[in-house]
Amino acid sequence: QRPQPPTHRNPPTPTAPSAGFSDAKGHWAxxxxxxxxxxxxxxxxxxxxxxxxxxxxxxxxxxxxxxxxxxxxxxxxxxxxxxxxxxxxxxxxxxxxxxxxxxxxxxxxxxxxxxxxxxxxxxxxxxxxxxxxxxxxxxxxxxxxxxxxxxxxxxxxxxxxxxxxxxxxxxxxxxxxxxxxxxxxxxxxxxxxxxINRLPAIDSQYLVKPDLGSLGFVDMEQHWARDFILPLAAQSLVQGYMDGSFQPEAPVTRAQFAAWVARTFNPQPTVAAATYKDVATNHWAKNAIDQAARAQFLLPDPQGNLRPDETMTRLQVIQALSQGLALPSGDPKALSRLRDGATVPANAQAPVAAAIGSKLLVNYPDRTALTPRAGSPEPSWRSCSTRP
Structure with a gap:
């Protein structure tokens, strides 16, 4: 189609009749x-x-x-x-x-x-x-x-x-x-x-609403975390793999966690930027790692390393979210609800209590077992973003 020549004349000045438009009454829109x-x-x-x-x-x-x-x-x-x-x-x-x-x-x-x-x-x-x-x-x-x-x-x-x-x-x-x-x-x-929350929603039968079923992963149909993961996938906050799988039980590295934090929260810096000798400038998650570190979702070890390719435990994820999100203090007695609450180290009890108070924790299959030192598979930390 050939471009139309530009029109330099002002089009007719529209007006807004108070009683509606004669050709819009009963129109689908x-x-x-x-x-x-x-x-x-x-x-x-x-x-x-x-x-x-x-x-x-x-x-x-x-x-x-x-x-x-x-x-x-x-x-x-x-x-x-x-x-x-x-x-x-x-x-x-x-x-x-x-x-x-x-x-x-x-x-x-x-x-x-x-x-x-x-x-x-x-x-x-x-x-x-x-x-x-x-x-x-x-x-x-x-x-x-x-x-x-x-x-x-x-x-x-x-x-x-x-x-x-x-x-x-x-x-x-x-x-x-x-x-x-x-x-x-x-x-x-x-x-x-x-x-963008500027106008109220209109209920229309012609509005296309994403079907979460169309986001299904081949290994998620019967998984306990399916209802947590699919809404995140619908918002492009999590993604699967090229083979159509999600690999829900795969452990998560600190770099992967940083990428999720950056994509989900886009956190603003609370500390000055720093250089970490174990995060190469060409690391695939370099920008996300820097953003997560500046927002204190990731903290360096005493040697100044961030260990981006190290996998995280459930307790480490809870601590990271509690600190990065600045969760309000929780009731220390809340740990008594956990069958293994006594195994939580003293320096992690406050973050865990805060996570419980903010309803972030999802424990499977035993709702009373935190298993703090277990590796953190993707559903256990990704489900956190669906909680209040």
Whole structure:
């Protein structure tokens, strides 16, 4: 499809009729449209219509983004060869571009009159809001997933995970390459505001909700920690292996723990940065280790080493979470609930009590046995992030 020439005339000024739009009553997206219009985020046209099935150009979309969001710039301003400074949406395009929502084309153009596609819209929201790639397995929800371009697979998975996708009439069909309509943009942008807690949720039968069953791992079906792990996988906080397994009983190294901490909590530093001689600059988890150490989830030994490839015990994980999360003090008597509470070293009793008080502990198969010196398989520490 050839790019449409830019239109330098301002489009008709939309208005918002108080009694609703004549062509939106009974429309599948009526609640989304009214939700946006009532807050002054979208408008209709002078003739009392909304034109819900009309396409939306890249310039119109940029104007909407600039109106809805006021986020810090993440990149420098750019000029586009087909976007003169007197173009009606020039300022909006530049703002949306600086916020990270939209980009130009490799030839230096923006193509403001080109209709926006659904996949471009989903990718735009995910990029602008800084959401991370979701689990690729979520694409299995869509019967037409083969039409999703490779470059957008992660963004579509993330949009699905964040419940941004509203598909009408069939929630299982994404139609990624079709031009997006004004109604669909209304639903998408509304849902994006729900995802960042700016608007209340709307109950729609066309909203795609991630099916945790689609995230199933071949070795998790009957595992006791399944209901802890799958919600984390849906949020891309944990991942499985290439063979489709999760390996729930595999021990966890300090580097793996650091990677999980960084991804889940994105903790802010509480101590100054330091250099650890046993963490190479090219270590796969170097950045995560540094972040976890600066937030005191990981502490060096007396020799100044972090021992990134050493496996962790359950007690070490509990101590790390208690300190890094700054859990409130717990009742020391809580250890008496544990059959092996007397085996907890004196210097670890306070962290364990704090973890119990914060309802972090999940003991299997014996709920009263902490087994503090046992190696920590992945479910035992990953389940902690699902607790209050």
């Amino acid at each position: 009526e609640a989304y449209i009214q939700g946006m219009v009532s807050r002054g985020l979208l408008t209709g046209f002078p003739d009392g219509t909304f034109k819900p099935e009309a396409p939306m150009t890249r310039a119109q979309y940029a104007a909407l983004l600039a109106k809805v969001y006021d986020l810090p710039s993440v990149r420098a301003s750019s000029s586009f060869s087909d976007l003169p400074s007197n173009f009606w949406a020039y300022g909006a395009v530049i703002k949306a571009h600086q916020m990270g929502f939209i980009s130009g084309f490799p030839d230096g153009t923006f193509r403001p009159g080109l209709n926006l596609t659904r996949v471009q819209a989903f990718s735009s929201i995910v990029s602008g809001l800084g959401f991370k790639d979701g689990a690729a397995s979520l694409l299995g929800i869509y019967g037409d997933r083969g039409q999703v371009p490779g470059y957008a697979a992660g963004a579509i998975a993330t949009a699905t995970q964040k419940q941004l996708v509203v598909n009408y009439p069939n929630p299982r069909l994404l139609n990624p390459l079709r031009d997006i309509t004004r109604a669909e943009v209304s639903a998408l942008v509304y849902q994006s505001l729900v995802s």
